[in-house]
Amino acid sequence: MKYFSTLLVLLFSFQVSAQSDAENLKSIYSNALTNGKSYEWLRHLSNNIGSRLSGSFGAEQAVAYTKLELEKLGLDKEWLQPVMVPKWVRGLPEFAYIETLPGQTTHVNICALGGSVETPKGGVRAQLVEVKGIEELKALGKDKVKGKIVFFNRPMQAHLIDTFEAYGGCADQRYSGAYEAGKLGAVGVIVRSLNLRLDDFPHTGSMTYGDLPVSQRIPSAAISTNDAELLSTMLSLDSSINFFFKQNCKQLEDVQSYNVIGEIKGSEFPDEYIVVGGHLDSWDLGDGSHDDGAGVVQSMDVLRLLKESGIKPKRSIRVVLFMNEENGLRGGKKYAEVAKSKGENHIFALESDSGGFTPRGFSFDCNDAVFNMVLGWKDLFKPYLIHYFEQGGSGADIGPLKSDSIVLAGLRPDSQRYFDYHHAASDTFDAVNKRELELGAATMASLVYLFDTYGTSAETPNGTPKN
Known part of the structure; x- marks a missing residue:
C-alpha cells in the first residue's frame, strides 16, 4: 500500500511538472513572437555598426553597444572580459x-x-x-x-x-x-x-x-x-x-578586445553555471547578420525571455558574447581559461552560430544517459515543430569548456541557405527573417529553462528517475 501511494505521488508530481514545463515554454514562445527584442538589436548591430572583424572599430562599437543593452535588462551582473585578438586588415x-x-x-x-x-x-x-x-x-x-x-x-x-x-x-x-x-x-x-x-x-x-x-x-x-x-x-x-x-591586406600586431558577459544569479544553485552565447565578431565583407549577429541577439534575448516569462532560474545563467571566433577563437579560449582558473562549475553551454533561420532542433555533445534524458523533452518542443535532437557537435566558442561534467549543445536551424551568405558581402540584415530569428531565440530559451530546471543528471533533484 505504501509503495502504491508513493507511486501515485510521483506520477502526480511528474504530470504537474510536465504541465508546468509546457506552460513555461508556451510563455517563452509567446513573448518571443509578440515582444521579441532580437530583431531590433540585430537591426542596430548590422545597420548602425556593420562589420565587426576582430580588432576593428566596428568590433569596439559592438562591445559597447551590447554591454549597454545587457545593462538595460536588469541582470544581476554585466562585465567585459579582456582578451587579446589578432588584427588583420583587408585594405583597398x-x-x-x-x-x-x-x-x-x-x-x-x-x-x-x-x-x-x-x-x-x-x-x-x-x-x-x-x-x-x-x-x-x-x-x-x-x-x-x-x-x-x-x-x-x-x-x-x-x-x-x-x-x-x-x-x-x-x-x-x-x-x-x-x-x-x-x-x-x-x-x-x-x-x-x-x-x-x-x-x-x-x-x-x-x-x-x-x-x-x-x-x-x-x-x-x-x-x-x-x-x-x-x-x-x-x-x-x-x-x-x-x-x-x-x-x-596586412597582419598587424594583436590588440585588446573583450568578451561581453551578463549574468542572472541562480536562486538555489548559484555556483552551477549555464552559458548561452554566440560570437560578436564577424568578417568584414557584409555586416555579419547571420554569422553571427543572429546568435548574439538570440543569446541576449534568452535571458530577457526568462525574466519576461516570470521564470526565476535555479542556476546562474550567463550570456557570453565571444570575440574572435572567426580568425582565432581567442574569446572562447579566454572564457574557458578564466572559468577554469576560478574553479567555476559549468554544467551546460548552448551556442548559436548557424544563422538566424528557422530552428529545427539541437545537437548535443554529451553521454548517452544525458541524451536519453533530453529525448524525454521532445514532446515539449513538438508544438513548435522542433524535432531534430541528435548527438554530435556543439559550437566552436563553447568547445574549450568541454569536460566530463558539462553538456554542450548547438542550435540547429535549417541550413539550406546558410552558405549563400556565410563570410560574404551578401550577409546583411535584409537576409534575416524576423519571425525565424525570434523562433530561434525562444527555442534556445526553452532548452536553457529545461536544463536549469532539471540539471544534467539523469535523475531529478530528489533522486527519482526521470521518465
Missing part, C-alpha cells in the same frame, strides 16, 4: 582578371582570405594549375606547380543534405591551400568560394601558413562560384591563359 578592394591574350581580359570577383599576405605592389600575374584538392596538388609535385597560381576548384557536394558536412568537405583547401602550395613554389592561390549556389559573391574565411617561412608565404584569395566556373571552362579550352590579382 581586391582586383583580378583572366587574360586570354595580351590586352584581352575578363574581370572576375575575388576577395582576400583572412590572414593572407598582400601581393607585390604590381600584383601577381601567372599561368594557373587547377586542382580539386590538396592531395591532387601534392601529386603534381614541385615541377608542375612552381611559379604558377594554384586554383583550388573543389565545389561543395550538393547531394549532401547536411550543408555543414558539405562545407567541411571543402574547407581544407581554403584553410591550408596556401600553405601546401607555398611549399611547392607557387606564387599565389585562388580558391573556389564555399557556397552551394552560383553567384558573384566571393566568400572569405580564415587560412593559415602554418610553419611556412615568411619568404614562402603567398597571397591567397577566394573567387566567386560563377567566376570559378568561368575560369575552369576557360582553362579547359586553353591551359596557357594567365591570371592576375592584386590585394593589399
Whole structure:
C-alpha cells in the first residue's frame, strides 16, 4: 500500500511538472513572437555598426553597444572580459582578371582570405594549375606547380543534405591551400568560394601558413562560384591563359578586445553555471547578420525571455558574447581559461552560430544517459515543430569548456541557405527573417529553462528517475 501511494505521488508530481514545463515554454514562445527584442538589436548591430572583424572599430562599437543593452535588462551582473585578438586588415578592394591574350581580359570577383599576405605592389600575374584538392596538388609535385597560381576548384557536394558536412568537405583547401602550395613554389592561390549556389559573391574565411617561412608565404584569395566556373571552362579550352590579382591586406600586431558577459544569479544553485552565447565578431565583407549577429541577439534575448516569462532560474545563467571566433577563437579560449582558473562549475553551454533561420532542433555533445534524458523533452518542443535532437557537435566558442561534467549543445536551424551568405558581402540584415530569428531565440530559451530546471543528471533533484 505504501509503495502504491508513493507511486501515485510521483506520477502526480511528474504530470504537474510536465504541465508546468509546457506552460513555461508556451510563455517563452509567446513573448518571443509578440515582444521579441532580437530583431531590433540585430537591426542596430548590422545597420548602425556593420562589420565587426576582430580588432576593428566596428568590433569596439559592438562591445559597447551590447554591454549597454545587457545593462538595460536588469541582470544581476554585466562585465567585459579582456582578451587579446589578432588584427588583420583587408585594405583597398581586391582586383583580378583572366587574360586570354595580351590586352584581352575578363574581370572576375575575388576577395582576400583572412590572414593572407598582400601581393607585390604590381600584383601577381601567372599561368594557373587547377586542382580539386590538396592531395591532387601534392601529386603534381614541385615541377608542375612552381611559379604558377594554384586554383583550388573543389565545389561543395550538393547531394549532401547536411550543408555543414558539405562545407567541411571543402574547407581544407581554403584553410591550408596556401600553405601546401607555398611549399611547392607557387606564387599565389585562388580558391573556389564555399557556397552551394552560383553567384558573384566571393566568400572569405580564415587560412593559415602554418610553419611556412615568411619568404614562402603567398597571397591567397577566394573567387566567386560563377567566376570559378568561368575560369575552369576557360582553362579547359586553353591551359596557357594567365591570371592576375592584386590585394593589399596586412597582419598587424594583436590588440585588446573583450568578451561581453551578463549574468542572472541562480536562486538555489548559484555556483552551477549555464552559458548561452554566440560570437560578436564577424568578417568584414557584409555586416555579419547571420554569422553571427543572429546568435548574439538570440543569446541576449534568452535571458530577457526568462525574466519576461516570470521564470526565476535555479542556476546562474550567463550570456557570453565571444570575440574572435572567426580568425582565432581567442574569446572562447579566454572564457574557458578564466572559468577554469576560478574553479567555476559549468554544467551546460548552448551556442548559436548557424544563422538566424528557422530552428529545427539541437545537437548535443554529451553521454548517452544525458541524451536519453533530453529525448524525454521532445514532446515539449513538438508544438513548435522542433524535432531534430541528435548527438554530435556543439559550437566552436563553447568547445574549450568541454569536460566530463558539462553538456554542450548547438542550435540547429535549417541550413539550406546558410552558405549563400556565410563570410560574404551578401550577409546583411535584409537576409534575416524576423519571425525565424525570434523562433530561434525562444527555442534556445526553452532548452536553457529545461536544463536549469532539471540539471544534467539523469535523475531529478530528489533522486527519482526521470521518465
